Amino acid sequence: MPSAITTGERIYHGIAASPGVRQGKVLVLGKARLTVARQSISEAQVADEIRRFEHALVLTRQQLIAVQKRLAEKSGDKHASIFEAHLLVLDDPELNNEVLTRIENERVNVEFAYQNVAERYAASLAAVDDEYLRERAADMRDIAERVLNNLMGNGDEGDLRNVLKEPCILVAHDLAPSQTAQMEHDKVLGFATDVGSRTSHTAIMAKSMQIPAVVGLKTITQELVSGDFVLLDGVKGLIIVNPGAQTLADYGQIERQQHSLQEKLWLARHEPTITADGHRIILSGNIENANDAGAVLECGAEGVGLFRTEFLFINQEELPSEQAQYVAYHAVADALKPAPVILRTLDLGGDKFRSHTDVPLEMNPFLGWRAIRFCLEEKDIFRAQLRAILRASAVGNVKMMYPMISGLQELLDANALLEECRAQLRAEGVPFDEQMDVGIMIETPSAAMTADALAKRAGFFSVGTNDLVQYSLAVDRTNEKIAHLYEPTHPAIVRLIKLTADASHRAGHWTGVCGEMAGDLALVPLLLGLGVDELSAAPATVPQIKFLIRRLKMADARTLAAFALECESTAEIFDRSVNMAQRVAPELFQ
Ligand code: PEP
Numbered sequence: 079m080p081s082a083i084t085t086g087e088r089i090y091h092g093i094a095a096s097p098g099v100r101q102g103k104v105l106v107l108g109k110a111r112l113t114v115a116r117q118s119i120s121e122a123q124v125a126d127e128i129r130r131f132e133h134a135l136v137l138t139r140q141q142l143i144a145v146q147k148r149l150a151e152k153s154g155d156k157h158a159s160i161f162e163a164h165l166l167v168l169d170d171p172e173l174n175n176e177v178l179t180r181i182e183n184e185r186v187n188v189e190f191a192y193q194n195v196a197e198r199y200a201a202s203l204a205a206v207d208d209e210y211l212r213e214r215a216a217d218m219r220d221i222a223e224r225v226l227n228n229l230m231g232n233g234d235e236g237d238l239r240n241v242l243k244e245p246c247i248l249v250a251h252d253l254a255p256s257q258t259a260q261m262e263h264d265k266v267l268g269f270a271t272d273v274g275s276r277t278s279h280t281a282i283m284a285k286s287m288q289i290p291a292v293v294g295l296k297t298i299t300q301e302l303v304s305g306d307f308v309l310l311d312g313v314k315g316l317i318i319v320n321p322g323a324q325t326l327a328d329y330g331q332i333e334r335q336q337h338s339l340q341e342k343l344w345l346a347r348h349e350p351t352i353t354a355d356g357h358r359i360i361l362s363g364n365i366e367n368a369n370d371a372g373a374v375l376e377c378g379a380e381g382v383g384l385f386r387t388e389f390l391f392i393n394q395e396e397l398p399s400e401q402a403q404y405v406a407y408h409a410v411a412d413a414l415k416p417a418p419v420i421l422r423t424l425d426l427g428g429d430k431f432r433s434h435t436d437v438p439l440e441m442n443p444f445l446g447w448r449a450i451r452f453c454l455e456e457k458d459i460f461r462a463q464l465r466a467i468l469r470a471s472a473v474g475n476v477k478m479m480y481p482m483i484s485g486l487q488e489l490l491d492a493n494a495l496l497e498e499c500r501a502q503l504r505a506e507g508v509p510f511d512e513q514m515d516v517g518i519m520i521e522t523p524s525a526a527m528t529a530d531a532l533a534k535r536a537g538f539f540s541v542g543t544n545d546l547v548q549y550s551l552a553v554d555r556t557n558e559k560i561a562h563l564y565e566p567t568h569p570a571i572v573r574l575i576k577l578t579a580d581a582s583h584r585a586g587h588w589t590g591v592c593g594e595m596a597g598d599l600a601l602v603p604l605l606l607g608l609g610v611d612e613l614s615a616a617p618a619t620v621p622q623i624k625f626l627i628r629r630l631k632m633a634d635a636r637t638l639a640a641f642a643l644e645c646e647s648t649a650e651i652f653d654r655s656v657n658m659a660q661r662v663a664p665e666l667f668q
């Protein structure tokens with residue numbers, strides 16, 4: 079426990095998104111958008127402001143040309159030409175002259191003058207009834223942000239590599255999963271955001287990359303300035319500004335205890351995953367990146383229970399070709415064989431996009447053109463992935479599953495395309511595993527309710543609780559304002575998981591859980607009691623889950639589940655489950 083507040087220490091409470099404790103200097107991103115204050119300047123300062131403006135324009139031009147060059151090298155001139163339009167906006171003489179006039183005549187700071195003029199230009203473009211001109215408004219705002227970041231010394235923030243000069247704790251209003259994916263351990267000690275929740279893909283990515291994070295802090299970007307010293311507690315979800323000597327000493331002690339526990343868990347990580355009364359459970363790891371395959375076996379997991387393949391598509395200017403995908407899937411299958419790897423087909427949409435420009439804006443992206451819905455329309459993209467997966471199945475123990483199935487027809491349509499790809503590969507003489515196991519994710523209430531029908535056409539189920547909770551309880555999984563309503567132990571969720579597991583068993587199949595619920599130690603007894611056969615979680619949490627399972631009796635877990643299925647209270651189900659987990663493995667909860 080951190081100590082009581084000492085002089086100068088401030089504590090902010092948020093949502094614990096990725097465990098770990100770090101201390102360091104803060105770098106606040108995106109300040110330019112929030113706080114451009116009007117400052118009066120003297121006549122003597124005018125020349126300096128104009129010089130600063132010219133310097134920022136030169137710097138921005140250099141950055142744009144560098145990005146353009148990188149793009150041209152990667153994907154040819156086609157996309158790089160977008161930056162021509164940006165350069166034209168940057169060098170617009172009318173706009174820039176107006177900024178200079180305002181600095182000279184009104185004696186205001188350049189940031190204020192530039193933001194005002196640029197925003198007025200952008201607003202008038204946005205109001206025009208012409209799509210081309212409206213797009214120029216977005217260019218205008220994009221450029222204005224770059225120039226303002228340079229004026230304020232924030233660097234080129236769109237690309238984190240340009241911002242992170244020394245190890246720091248990043249503070250931002252929000253971070254896209256694609257930005258999290260770019261983070262490097264030696265530069266990002268941890269991060270804190272105003273918005274977000276535990277099951278957003280930004281949080282999931284942070285956990286997978288073992289970068290401690292606190293999200294949903296509401297106003298943290300306004301409370302902190304770059305250079306502040308903070309302690310970030312990703313376990314309790316705290317940001318402690320100017321931690322006092324006692325707080326640092328308390329945290330030092332916690333860290334030493336954690337370290338010796340981690341050593342104990344690590345030594346036991348390769349023991350079999352068997353409950354204290356002899357029931358075998360499959361324990362797998364989730365990955366987002368082909369390079370993480372090694373970490374899965376290293377942490378004591380028995381295979382990959384979920385490979386989120388969409389991260390191959392994110393942060394790329396071009397769609398990955400069938401061959402590029404094959405190379406990635408082959409690498410994972412080869413590294414793990416004979417252990418299984420479950421490749422989840424493309425789940426773009428929701429909070430995961432290839433870029434901010436290539437998808438139409440939707441009112442409710444999580445209810446929109448996402449995952450299997452996208453793939454069944456973008457058939458060429460889907461076929462390329464299916465062929466790549468099938469080809470990789472010749473190499474190792476590859477399984478595949480479709481995300482976000484909401485009804486039987488989607489499964490039938492996806493399987494029809496798969497069959498088409500199999501026929502093509504046979505005709506081409508390309509080897510693949512004819513028996514490759516094909517399952518589905520259970521992420522919608524409609525899938526859980528019709529699990530018996532789906533089980534006749536799917537080889538296994540993997541429950542995506544992150545989405546199942548979101549869709550069943552109508553709670554946006556990324557929205558910190560309603561995070562308290564996001565309740566994995568809601569009686570409805572307990573019953574839907576039970577329905578799913580029972581339906582799969584009746585059909586002779588197995589059911590896993592690969593959402594964050596599988597990695598929540600407090601909920602593991604409940605899931606096992608409900609009949610879940612496999613748990614798949616972030617590799618770093620696997621040793622702890624195994625430690626818990628080896629001390630748990632399945633008979634007790636089943637009694638707990640029987641209680642939960644009758645119980646009407648979310649809180650009581652949670653309390654019973656957490657009590658059982660704490661009783662069998664108290665050291666994991668200290
Ligand atoms: C889930 O929804 O629980 C899941 C594992 O998929 P994702 O988090 O990628 O949506």
Ligand code: MG
Nearest residue numbers: 521542544545
């Ligand atoms: Mg999901």
